[in-house]
Amino acid sequence: MLTDDDYRSPGDPRVFAIGDVAARLKDGAARRMETWAHAQTSARKAALAILGLPSEPEPTPWFWTDQCGHNLQILGDPSAADAVVERGEGVRLYLRQGALVGAVCLDRPRDFAAARRLIGQTLKPEIASDPSVDLRKAV
Ligand SMILES: Cc1cc2nc3c(=O)[nH]c(=O)nc-3n(C[C@H](O)[C@H](O)[C@H](O)COP(=O)(O)OP(=O)(O)OC[C@H]3O[C@@H](n4cnc5c(N)ncnc54)[C@H](O)[C@@H]3O)c2cc1C
Known part of the structure; x- marks a missing residue:
């Protein structure tokens, strides 16, 4: 069903x-x-609108899936990127004009958690690409 930004018809x-x-x-x-996450965030946003309360900033969309014994997590909108940073085998960071717009992590939940906090921030690719360095230090 078509809805507006608050999930209202x-x-x-x-x-x-x-x-x-x-x-x-x-x-x-x-x-x-x-996605499971969107089912939750959209419910919260609609509930605020129904109650007439101010809407909150929305978390960046993300989802996970378990496939063949591996955990895949995807954040944001990788298709919006103009550059990709490889962080070891399991992590790809997607940048647009230097800022993090998306991430794909395979069996790397700590990096994914860091990426969720860093979304929108400008990353230093030379630090972000080194999996031995905490991703949060790439800002
Ligand atoms: C096979 C599969 C794998 C998936 N894997 C992932 C994953 O790994 N990660 C992820 O983020 N998302 C995954 N998803 C997507 C995720 O499950 C959905 O996005 C999420 O469940 C949507 O929630 P929902 O509440 O909108 O709908 P649903 O979870 O489908 O809930 C709708 C409910 O309404 C009930 N219902 C329907 N019609 C009526 C009616 N007429 N009267 C009363 N009740 C009714 C249904 O029985 C159902 O319980 C997967 C989906 C599928 C099908």
């Missing part, structure tokens, strides 16, 4: 859609996100 302000069925209109395009 543009056709009827009493109707909301969250999770997989919500197709949120943003920048002229309808976008669905089928």
